[in-house]
Amino acid sequence: MPKVAIIGAGISGLAAAIELKRNGISPVVFEEKNKVGPAVSFANVSFKFLFRPICDQIKYLKDTYNLEIKPISDINLLKIQGPNKRFTVSSHLGYSFLRGKDAHSIESQLAAQLAYPIEYDSNVKHEDLLKEFDYLLVADGNGSWSKKLTIWQSTLRAWIRGATVLGRFNPHEIKMWLNTSYAKSGYAYLIPMGQERASLILTVPYTTHEELNQQWKSFIDTEKINPEVVELWDIEFESGLSYPHQVGNTFLVGASGGFVGSLLCSGLFPSLISGFEAARAISVGTDYSKTMEPYFTNMKRQFNLRQLWDGLDNHNLDRMVSLLNIKPVKYGLLNSNFDILKSADSLIGYFKRREKSILGQNR
Numbered sequence: 001m002p003k004v005a006i007i008g009a010g011i012s013g014l015a016a017a018i019e020l021k022r023n024g025i026s027p028v029v030f031e032e033k034n035k036v037g038p039a040v041s042f043a044n045v046s047f048k049f050l051f052r053p054i055c056d057q058i059k060y061l062k063d064t065y066n067l068e069i070k071p072i073s074d075i076n077l078l079k080i081q082g083p084n085k086r087f088t089v090s091s092h093l094g095y096s097f098l099r100g101k102d103a104h105s106i107e108s109q110l111a112a113q114l115a116y117p118i119e120y121d122s123n124v125k126h127e128d129l130l131k132e133f134d135y136l137l138v139a140d141g142n143g144s145w146s147k148k149l150t151i152w153q154s155t156l157r158a159w160i161r162g163a164t165v166l167g168r169f170n171p172h173e174i175k176m177w178l179n180t181s182y183a184k185s186g187y188a189y190l191i192p193m194g195q196e197r198a199s200l201i202l203t204v205p206y207t208t209h210e211e212l213n214q215q216w217k218s219f220i221d222t223e224k225i226n227p228e229v230v231e232l233w234d235i236e237f238e239s240g241l242s243y244p245h246q247v248g249n250t251f252l253v254g255a256s257g258g259f260v261g262s263l264l265c266s267g268l269f270p271s272l273i274s275g276f277e278a279a280r281a282i283s284v285g286t287d288y289s290k291t292m293e294p295y296f297t298n299m300k301r302q303f304n305l306r307q308l309w310d311g312l313d314n315h316n317l318d319r320m321v322s323l324l325n326i327k328p329v330k331y332g333l334l335n336s337n338f339d340i341l342k343s344a345d346s347l348i349g350y351f352k353r354r355e356k357s358i359l360g361q362n363r
């Protein structure tokens with residue numbers, strides 16, 4: 001049996017370990033912390049419309065990888081507040097998941113299914129492990145190894161402030177705010193962790209940690225939110241496109257492999273998939289690049305939309321929010337058979353080509 005090392009017991013590393021174990025390989029899983037999960041608890045959302053043609057991510061994970069994960073809740077209601085315009089949609093839009101060290105967090109659920117020892121408190125280096133192991137899975141949640149081993153293109157850099165807030169919440173409802181005055185081309189979310197606790201998260205691209213305080217204050221003031229904050233945390237975020245995803249016997253998975261979308265920082269689902277697929281490549285000989293190709297394409301599409309979003313001012317944001325109410329757009333958002341990301345990307349491609357040809361004619 002090959003000797004396999006996994007660097008990082010996060011979402012993708014744990015998924016890989018589960019699949020390797022099932023296929024008779026006992027990997028060594030190195031984790032720099034003393035327990036799985038981020039230090040703070042917070043809620044994530046995984047929207048269905050981002051990963052079409054897959055309709056139901058939980059069902060897909062069960063059917064394809066025999067993985068059972070429990071969300072905090074189904075998301076049935078999304079309210080978007082633009083600078084002036086509003087959009088509300090009520091339908092099954094996806095799931096919220098708990099992150100952190102809690103027993104119900106997604107990391108704890110994965111670790112429980114792995115039921116296998118993890119080498120905690122070990123901050124390991126890729127180059128040291130290469131000598132000792134046949135295969136390496138880099139699952140350390142950042143692009144540092146991709147930057148050294150592959151072609152890495154940064155797709156989003158942001159500072160994120162998260163707060164755990166208390167109140168009365170509908171666990172099925174997500175609120176989102178868009179306003180360049182405090183979020184630039186980012187956004188704020190309220191994702192309930194139950195009926196009495198929620199994560200309030202502000203993501204501001206291309207800002208500094210120093211500016212984040214003022215942006216947070218401006219968000220709270222502008223949207224007239226008066227949250228009872230019990231915990232506050234800041235984190236620097238970077239997503240990127242990485243290619244190739246395998247270099248020799250090293251597999252780059254999760255955020256390390258560039259499988260975090262730059263549109264809404266959505267990486268839970270593709271990170272899980274990349275862990276499973278890398279493990280299958282090692283244990284049953286499938287082609288990792290090939291199986292991850294649809295997700296790589298998805299990441300490129302998200303980046304194209306991200307670049308468009310980066311150029312929008314408040315007026316355009318309001319137009320975008322209004323546009324969501326138009327029947328074909330709403331249909332695309334809600335209809336599971338319609339790949340809205342692909343269609344939006346084709347439309348961007350068309351306008352880019354048209355702009356180029358007009359510029360060419362005017363030369």
Ligand SMILES: Cc1cc2nc3c(=O)[nH]c(=O)nc-3n(C[C@H](O)[C@H](O)[C@H](O)COP(=O)(O)OP(=O)(O)OC[C@H]3O[C@@H](n4cnc5c(N)ncnc54)[C@H](O)[C@@H]3O)c2cc1C
Pocket residue numbers: 007008009010011012013030031032033036037043044045046122123124125139140141142160162235237253254255256259260265266267268269271
């Ligand atoms: C604030 C925030 C909000 C997010 N919100 C969403 C969301 O709403 N929806 C969504 O789909 N995605 C969201 N994401 C993205 C999602 O969290 C990531 O896509 C996912 O966690 C990536 O999984 P991973 O396995 O690559 O990394 P991680 O889950 O980060 O795991 C990496 C692990 O590696 C360990 N590690 C690091 N270096 C070493 C080392 N040298 N040696 C040993 N261990 C090491 C870390 O301690 C960690 O446990 C969010 C991310 C952030 C930061």
